[in-house]
Amino acid sequence: MNANLIEQSLELAAERCEDLTPLVYARLFADHPSMEPLFWGDKNGAIRGEMLARVFSAILDFVGERLYASTLIQTEVINHAGYNVPPDIFAIFFGTVAATLKDVIGADWTPAMDEAWTKLLADLDYYVTHPNQAETVGVTV
Numbered sequence: 001m002n003a004n005l006i007e008q009s010l011e012l013a014a015e016r017c018e019d020l021t022p023l024v025y026a027r028l029f030a031d032h033p034s035m036e037p038l039f040w041g042d043k044n045g046a047i048r049g050e051m052l053a054r055v056f057s058a059i060l061d062f063v064g065e066r067l068y069a070s071t072l073i074q075t076e077v078i079n080h081a082g083y084n085v086p087p088d089i090f091a092i093f094f095g096t097v098a099a100t101l102k103d104v105i106g107a108d109w110t111p112a113m114d115e116a117w118t119k120l121l122a123d124l125d126y127y128v129t130h131p132n133q134a135e136t137v138g139v140t141v
Contacts, residue, residue: 003063005116
């Protein structure tokens, strides 16, 4: 996985869109309408914004030093189950972010970026589908 391509795609999207939050969640809710009612208490979008900021931080750590991202992802899969978010929907969120970035970047989204994101999504999916940290201690993808 090329961390530079992931970082470049995030930077390009940030240059072109001041706040990706509405775009990401509009796509999520369009694709998975059952998720929108779970945000009943987020009247001003602050929770969604905070969640997306944490996703971006986790992605940057995951493609970088991996100081915390894999454990955070595993923990959040379990936490989100308490909000009735099944692991498969949790996993889809990363793909929703990638698809939104691709739309925002448009013609500057390269095949290399696409390949880097495809690899990243596959690597992230491992941690989403293995939330039992005891099963993945010492595992590198």
